Amino acid sequence: MPASGPVHEALAALPLVDHHCHGAVTADLAPGQFESLITEGEAWPGVSPFDSPVGVAVRRHCAPLLDLPRHTPAADYLARRRALGWREVNRRFLTAAGAEAFCVDTGYAPHPVTSPAELAEASGGAAHKVVRLERIAETVAAGGGAAGAYADAFRAAAEEAVRRPGVVAVKSVAAYRTGFALAPERPTDAEVTQAAGHWLARGGRLADPVLIRHLLWTAVDLGLPLQLHTGFGDADVRLHRADPALLTDWLHLTAGTIPVLLLHCWPYHRQAAYLATVFEQVYLDVGLALHYTGPARSRAVLEEALEITPFRKLLYSSDAYGVAEFHHLGALSFRQGLAALLQARVDADELSLPDALRIAAWTGRDNARRLYGLPANDPARN
Template sequence: MAAEELRAVVEALRLVDHHVHGAATGELDRAGFDDGLTESAWPAPEGTTHLDSQLGFAVRRWCAPVLDLPPHTEPDAYLARRKELGWTEVTRRLLTAAGVGCFLVETGYRAQQILTPEQMAQTCGATAAEVVRLETVAEDVAADGVDAAGFADRFAAVLDERARRAVGLKSVIAYRHGLDFDPDPPGPGQVRAAAGRWLRRRQTGEERLADPVLLRHLLWTGVEHGLPLQFHVGFGDADLTLYRNDPSLMTGFLRRVQDRRVPVMLLHCYPYHRTAGYLAHVFPHVYCDVGLAVTYTGARSRAVVAETLEVAPFGKLLFSSDGWGPAELHHLGAVLWRRAVTAVLGEWVEWGEWSGADAVRVAQMVGSGNARRVYGLEEPP
């Protein structure tokens, strides 16, 4: 199979973005757009912007043509064109050009600022389903009013209702504590005591759930639903402590839930993507992706994709973009993944290491088939 044939097959794939957030609603000013292109909470050094990055250069190379601009157009011209078209048209163009057939949208982060799953689907003629964030459900339960004794039952009831409409659950315990958590489920007395401590802290303005006992309780309540359970791993904003986000720290938990037949989905994973690949290799219920990493590494994304394909079984790898906010992130997640997969697999075919048919099959598995199987999605017509 010639490189052009493989490229055509990969370009035609209707991807399943198995972990994504909504695109931003409303216009983004210069500062808002710049903030959307970094995991840092701080501005770029004086005289620079967050566009001075692999991600920023990828925006100017791959998103500019979608907005009728030449590749590598200057930032001011890009932002002026973005404003001229308006956010609705920019979002429609970028999401449509991404070629995603199904979005699995995690709705637990700043949901008021982004498109809903239904709006994401309508914008580009795709389908969508929801992934529910456990910590957000717990915070909603607390905000509605509950005492320590009733917290566990109320959380279980609300999660049960939310999970009926969802295809997966997600935890951000990596941010709130770290992946080096006690793998055992806490007892009822421990949960009541922890809920009491947290609810008292909420009265002083500390609304964010970070108690390690309650975080473990959320996980184990989620496990009971049997849905794929997503975990943020590795690269993210400054709220996390990176060395505590190594997925190997979860090994005890992975062993504990193995017999529950709950798929554990390791998201992003950089710089621990090789470790995540190992875990997917040795545990039957572990899967991984490099969604956020592909976007942020830009021109180096093919190296990250190649490293992910080293030991992870090909039936355990999934595509995601982790786009949130500027629709450029959703578009680049797809564009850079397609380019990386085409380059890496094409090279192996050229060297005679792989057949062309195998390259196509693996691209289809990672881009769509694995997600449809694990999440129980219908095949497209």
């Protein structure tokens, strides 16, 4: 039986703000395509991603939204998904997520996915945009130009991007490109020009430590909240370099500037909690980990993240990409996991019920509203 109690009821009814996610695919997926999208690894021969915690969670918690019994076999699940069609599948799962607003990173789209406007329409919520800075830098580099003009061209392009309607934040994937063991100081103009010369001659994606430092400091100058991927990701990340504690010196230098939002964090969510405790500008979420653990273990992840984190510093995100199941599963895992841990503290008299309800609203919605300047009951359809 589902857990019950006033905290569970409050979180079940709370319109969430998903402060970091991506679009859902706009195509009917073949079985192999779907399986490849529910793992950060690969769908290996003879090993189905359905035979994993996230695969089990999909069959348990997503099947009923497709009019199927809980724990339905994977083949039946995929057949029903194709029969309904991607538009209806997306509508059902995005609506079930119960989010009043999504902050959408549009900088990663190896598959055709919904735009923020399409995500908003399918969900009945609002959608805002998160600008990925590495993509802007790579677009500038692809346009040619002299190395000495790179810094000004990148800054101008970034400033233009963040002035567009609906943009509420910027994001960097420095964790993937170089990791965080970077010199914390702002690079000099000469260093940037030299590094840009090497990159423009070589081509490829942005992975130069000097230019990544320049990108992060440009983000500070832009003045919007900065989202940083940390921790868990696909095989492209070198996990030991994605520990947010490696940002400590840079955070000292950027104190008093912009909010820094540490995304995902697992397995470094305790390090992220430390940073959020000692640096005023640092916030965190445990998105991505929530749908990969599912409701069965989301409470444990959230409990570790909240061991010392100030309650105004934790936000909700799904980091859902590709399959709309993840928008729903992330929200469900967050609601159930947070409700269970808060209700347990109320029952143990470690927390009053009014405090628990306030924490639930802060973490699920209000912290994001405050940081991104989102109005209550946001009607935007950007």
